Amino acid sequence: EDLKMPHIATWWCGQRAARDEVLARLDEVAIEGAYRRGVPGFDSNGPVLASELDAADRQRLVDAITARGMDYVGQEVVRLSTMPVWEQGLLTPRPFVLRVFAAATPDGWAIMPGGFCRIAEQADARAVSMGDGARAADVWVVSDKQVPTATLLPATDKVRIRRIAGVLPSRAADNLFWLGRYLERAEATLRLVRALGSPSGPNKGTAASAQSAERIQRLLVAWGAISQTSRAAAGRITAEALQGEERFGSALSLVRAAQRTATSLRERLSPDAWQVITEMAERLAYEVEDDDSVLSAAELTLQELASFAGLAQENMNRAAGWRFLDIGRRIERAINTTRFTRQFAYDEAGDEDLDILLTLVDCQITYRSRYLLAPILAPVRDLAVLDGYNPRSVAFQVTTLNEHIAAL
Template sequence: MPSSAVVHPQDSDDLLTGYRTVEGIYDELVAPGGESRAYWRPFIDGMRALPADEVAQHPETALRLIRQHGVTYNVYGDPKGEQRPWELDVMPLLIPEPEWAVLERGLKQRARLLNAVLADLYGPQNLICDGVLPAALVYANPHFHLPCHGIVPPYETFLQIYAADLARSPDGRWWVFNDRTQAPSGAGYALENRVITAQCLSDLFREGRVRRLAHFFQALRENLRALSGRDDPRIVLLTPGPLNETYFEHAFLARYLGYPLVEGADLTVRDNRVYLKTVGGLQPVDVILRRVDTEWCDPLELRPDSALGIAGLVEAARAGHVVIANALGSGLVECTALMGFLPGLCRHLLGEDLVLPHIATWWCGQEDAREHVIANLDDLVVARTFQTPTLVTADAGQVLGSELTDEQRAGLIERIRQRGYDYVGQEAITLSTAPAWDGGHLVARPMALRMYATALGDDYVVMPGGLTRISSSNSTRAVSMQRGSGSKDTWVLSSAPVGSFSLLRQEDTSPMLRRAGDDLPSRAADNMYWLGRYAERTESAMRLLRSLLTRLAEDPVQDSTANVAMQKLLYMLAHPGDVDGLMRRRGRTLSATQIEQRVQAYLFDPSEPNGIPQLVRTVNRVASLTRDRLSLDAWRTLDQLHQDVLRQRPRVWLDIGEASAILNDMLRTMSAFAGLGMENTTRTQGWRFLDMGRRLERASTMAGLLRGLLSVGDPEGYGFLDRLLELADSFMTYRARYVSTPRLVPVLDLLLIDESNPRSVAFQLDALEQHAARLPRFDDALDRSPEQRQILSCQAAIRLADVRALARTDAKGRRTELDTLLARVGGAIGDLSETIGRHYFSHADLGRHTEAASLRRFFEP
């Protein structure tokens, strides 16, 4: 803190011990006299009443919940990428009721004002004709999109969602320093902050009479439904994709609001109507809640190089066949220079004075304003007029006049005089501070508040709270998530008891009943399918490694028979199928040390292509693409496995006991995920494709194991029959049926032909046949679909096989009939996968590829 920091000494066990504020800067908790503000005292007293160890655990509890919920925020350039956990400080920001009433009234007014400005600029443009607003601020603005002119949304509401960034001045007044009208982000993070903070501070939350957030989201849902003009509309949330910094929020809101999460490739325009590409065909879309900036929304009329948008979307909106929220082109009024004209615009359009002031702003395109900026440069921040706003406030592209050298100052003044319309000057703001946890103590951190409003009828509903952001440093100039800042929950206090309203309450109108349908987007089906495949592939690799560890523990690999057996099992990890051919081509035998080294690499080396770390990372990656389709428990299970693997480090030597324990824990986690899929997942098409992927991968893996271990030689002598039963988790079944050591014929029957064994190839084909019969058809033909024919052909080959004939060897010790059958089965499974992809995934757009498809090409053996 600066040298003017003021320390407020308290009792040794007081929360405020050593709490430092800065003279001349407003602090949310402590008044200038050193006492906590009146509306904070009940909360502080409640915190003091809690046991010290409980208070100390709150940050850890919050971090644990964030990881469980999978809350992430992608900081560009951060090595953690989209796996970077969201940063939440559990100390909330408190806002008293009288103060909130002013903020609420001001935000509603500001939303109505900016909506009216948009309605005029994309309509009659009277503001320009009457000289109220300079034409240069509109036509030179890159966010003014001429193709959107004349497109009038229902009720002339351009801003369905509006957000404003606010800060306090030193005298305690709130000031707006940014308007967010393009596709305001953060409301989902505010809701997640509330969920976590309310869990950490449950008693204080209940006793604090904190206003709930659910009303806001209910209003948002009702507004979007009303825009469609239908009782049961199809509403989708359009996201740029998983690489976007706020993708978690997109998935979270889609799940919370009950809307499909789609990317541009999931939508198409036919006859000026927008359709969702689903596994059951094209489904009409009524409303798009967009999180893609306008210029990226349509490559035909807006930005030709966009791969995020939908060709023809602007024409569909122009024809009135789809409603887009916020309206295309709404980013126009985010222009900082517009702030200087808002007081006059408010009086002109609404006949009112602005309730909420904003930072003093001067657009240098006007002579008086230009001269004022030049004369007062040391006290102002100068920025480009049409710089693209970042997600949160940041000083990127801005310069503080007082920090310029003489040469820089002269250069800037010259540029302002020559091209004044390119520059805007603003008062340099100083953020207030709020209490935050740091190492078990409260410290004052600079903060800013983002508030949200959603249209409803002819007015707006304001979220009673918001997203409070705190700086990770002591700088009082900027708060930026992209620079590592954190967040906190915002509690709006009420003088009256607060009801327990829930978004899930019974509505007045009964919705149309639905059960499992065909409205699963093709991209989501693709991702669910490959999630099933990768999850099964990972589990199979874990089982094979566990079998290797068991063999290493039992047999030190000293004789050639044990060595060949171990080497075969090892090769099965990366090359299931013709392992004997691979071993002949390589022509060398691994030593016991080399085998242990390879096992260790598969277990702990993150660079091993077919190792556990790579496989788990792939599962987590694909699962992140289906966040809106997975239950919270299913996501937590996979994310916990991913976190466990990330904590593992390469070992110098292999500890078989430790490695076995780690693998057993991982297998329990994978079994938990599989169990959640079978017992807790509604039998929608999403579940069907997930299970099809699992079944197809299991059939392929088992066929490869049987072919690789049984087609040549003496499997009983090498102990392969025991290993196969172990890998298939079928030892108990075998022993219950046959009171003998494993024999080839009954093992083959159990793992290949027996349709009652959940691990057999036949069982998987039977499950796939049932799934294929329930997949959507694109024609009215009564005959079987191509995928059904492929499955039935494979089933017939296995059902008609003579298991005793399969077990016979020729003169060279080869089981040719078995090898031929299993090679055919493996090929048929590969063909079936291609058929499913071609019929249900590829039609989304052959020119684009999902992340899962990219991973598939890389990892497919």
């Protein structure tokens, strides 16, 4: 049938006659913003009832409507029907609104049977009380006779074998790409934290020298892990780089960014992978008390990052989604290795700076087994930048990126 209930009467205050009508009936209408949710100038997420305002706020509302009526609408206050809800062991009446759906067909608009209703949490039956916090319920239309069943699911004996789930949505590809970048960037920050606060090489018992520490701090400032102020004040630089909530480049901020990104990818990540990301965020949020705690948290988080990399490498299907995740990791690793090399493998670099570079790119064992010498500039540069067999070299990342792009 044609709809029998009229729309709720609404007046746009941008027209003089409508504005005068609203101001004359101010206690009988609800005021709402014309272009956005809430009322301009008032801290509200929904309509405002002038009858419930004190004298000062009421006058402020009148002045605002008079000055810029175009920003406001007045709406008739209607009372809603109620339905029973089960609450604390009792059936209690609660106001509700019914939402139905209309479908465009070749023969015109058709109202679909059923729908859903929004149920207010308060007993106030006025329509303006239907704000945030309302619950929802499906509305079913019960037939008085048997209804034929229909399903779009395929018959079990006619399932086609599929090895690719389908086209990867662009949003999922983007999220996977940035998940890889955030986690790799967090790993680079953690490696710098570890290098700054722990022995810089296998045969050294002291932390990085002042010159090497200066270079590490320069990198941490450059990518937002610490501020220039904290760098000048020294103190707990490693703690800020580890868990500074206001620093976008801190390990905590990066892992939280990865967690937010992973939230929209839950159906593409295994429970183990999700658990690793969650545990990293929880560990880094726990306040550290001293330098030893900082290093311990950094070490444990690096181990968890390695766990995630292993899960992605061994458990994730090699479809386009995995490639975008790995592309993000490879791009970020290439950038970070290049930055490390520029800082610590400069032309006059000494043993300590080269040793720190080998630690940052996780190549200490490889270098010692190949050369049996203290760090020398040319071999260290080759290992970090050009060695195609080293999974942390820039060359390895470029080769892998080319393979992914060719496959895509």
